[in-house]
Amino acid sequence: MFHKSKFKLAALVGIALSVVSLLVHLLLANYSAGDFIHHKLGVDDFYAIGQKLRYRKLWGPVSSLETLQPYANTRTFYPVPKEQNGFIYAKIYGGFDKIRSAICDLVAIARLLNATLVIPEIQESLRSKGISTKFNSFSYLYNEEQFIAALSNDVIVVKSLPNDLKEARKKTKFPTVSPQNSAPPNFYLTEVLPKLKRSKVVGLIINHGGCLQSILPESMAEYQRLRCRVAFHALQFRPEIQILGNQIVERLRAFGRPYLAYHPGLVRDTLAFHGCAELFQDVHTELIQYRRKQMIQRRVVHEGLSVDSVARKKNGSCPLMPEEVGLLLRAMGYPPNTTIYLAGAETFGGQRILVPLRAMYANLVDRTFLCSKKELSSLFGPEYPLPSNLPHPPPVKSEKQLIEEWKKAGSRPRPLPPPPARPFYQHEKEGWYGWVAETDKEPDPSPLDLRMQAHRLLWDALDYYVSVEADAFFPGFNNDGSGWPDFSSLVMGHRLYQTASGITYRPDRKTLVELFETNRDNLYHPKRNWTVLVRDHLNQSLGVDGLLVEARLSKPASFLSHPLPECSCRTSKLPDISNPVKGKNGELLYGGEDRCPDWMVHGLAMVSVKATDAKDEEVEEGELPEDDNDLEGDSDSGSRIDARPAEQDDEMDPDD
DSSP, X not given: OHHHHHHHHHHHHHHHHHHHHHHHHHHHHHHHHHHHXXXXXXXXXGGTTOHHHHHHHHHOOOGGGTTEEEOOSOSSOOOOOSSOOOEEEEEEOSOHHHHHHHHHHHHHHHHHTTOEEEOOEEGGGOGXXXXXXXXXTTTTTBOHHHHHHXXXXXXXXXSSOOHHHHHHHHTTOXXXXXXXXXXXXXXXXXXXXXXXXXXXXXXXXEOSSOOSOSSOOGGXXXXXXXXXXXXXXXXXXXXXXXXXXXXXXXXXXXXXXXXXEEEOOOOHHHHXXXXXXXXXXXXXXXXXXXXXXHHHHTTSOOSOSOOOHHHHHHTTXXXXXXXXXXXXXXXXXXXXXXXXXXXXXXXXXXXXXXXXXXXXXXXXXXXXXXXXXXXXXXXXOSOOOOOOSXXXXXXOOOHHHHHHHHHTSOSSSOOOOOOOOXXXXXXXXXXXXXXXXXXXXXXXXXXXXXXXXXXXXXXXXXXXXXXXXSSEXXXXXXXXXXXXXXXXXXXXXXXXXXOTTSEEOOOOHHHHHHHHHHTGGGSSSOOHHHHHHHHHHHHHHHXXXXXXXXXXXXXXXXXXXXXXXXXXXXXXXXXSOSSOEEOTTSOEEESOOEEXXXXXXXXXXXXXXXXXXXXXXXXXXXXXXXXXXXXXXXXXXXXXXXXXXXXXXXXXXXXX
């Protein structure tokens, strides 16, 4: 009995010691994990004045641009001429950005020539491309009635030619003109106007987007303001696009937080034009080089097929990759749970190239993430079915046919028949890259491909709307130097006109590539001085200095990317610049804006007071996060955006 008691006591002591040891280990593990997860860094000394300033730095407004307000109204007497010289109709080729830029130029040309404008025909959205019969080419994107009504004081716009002129057009009795990109006003006055007066109808074929010179003489400032009225007021998307765009914006802000829109600018044509093939791998490099070869044959590119993509990248001629954008946003102080909206119908490289950015920012979403397939397909309208692109398998032979073939096959013994061909799977044939493994020549687009190209216009329109409404915008490849209008530049110009003080980054790619090269070995753990340089550059790009640098590069190529000073006014005099800033050709860039009318100043003052009071109440209630780690912690407590399953289309880029 005594020995048994000793054994029991020893067992109890052992169990007690084990429990104590286990508790100690659990406490140590919990302490270590808690210290690792919940450790709060010190206050971000880049914005050491306070949290309110830090929030303002990341999400705006930019104080140096708060006095700029949109004002595209005419400044002089500007009636519509009663007697018209004739009709102008136009065919517009290209994608969303070229279409939008060309329409604005066409209205200005119609005013210049004193002509009646027939609503332009968008070639990518004709009914022959498989779109719904519910729409015509223009109404597939834009609201026709709004377009006509908004320009009633500027240009007479009609939906179609009169019936007798329609018949004559079918018989090609009217002259057509294909103006060069950025043609000067004198070209239309000397070449097009005489033909218009003689035949009463002239057709314009627009291939390069901008068909009118971006910078016009100061005496033609009213034509610049007309461009603004077209781009920012008359060209309204049809109601279905606006409604879905508003729903996307509401879902992005569902948690009461702002969102940043990011357009990568990774478009196959642009990458081929600049020779950025070596930045990609495998099939993507082949696709870019194939398109560059086509551009060389069409004399769009005047260089060799093979170029040094790394040197182009260092020169700022290639886009910032998504991984680099993620590192820049981290350096700026955006927390990992920041909502980022991925804009653009085409992201060349697919989801694989977005993996590093998604690893840094889990709330990287796009339209397919936020909308159901039904919501997206509702934009198309009723469409008739088209045959699939997949090859059809050979017909199945009956047993009787097989027996007859066996009898007719010749003398025996015979070798075994070859094995059946490997079937093609759906994922191998979808998209624009399936042909690379089979042939050296890109096949002509199928009817389904043409329809997908028309759908792509809708995706760009939807993303354009969401990007303009975003709390911040970061371009991956704007102002690429090609002379063509690009998506990011149009968004930046619209944001500059609508809300100049909003957070719109204008990065200098050449400077940023140099910064990345100096820190190539420590990109994910940069030193403080590198972070300071990045923040200084990007913060500077938000204000007047960045605006001037961008204006000198973008305005000569596209007026809509920098509609200042013609289309804006100031609520107060400019204190820091006494003389207007001009470009190298004498064009006004900044500082020459008119004073806003009194009714606008008083109205803005009242709105500003109410908004300031509301923001102060929100800050006092603690709605703003206290520091970076508070923001990071929210990602584990339900701040992820719920996905709505949908399929993303893969489109090609056909020409009509």
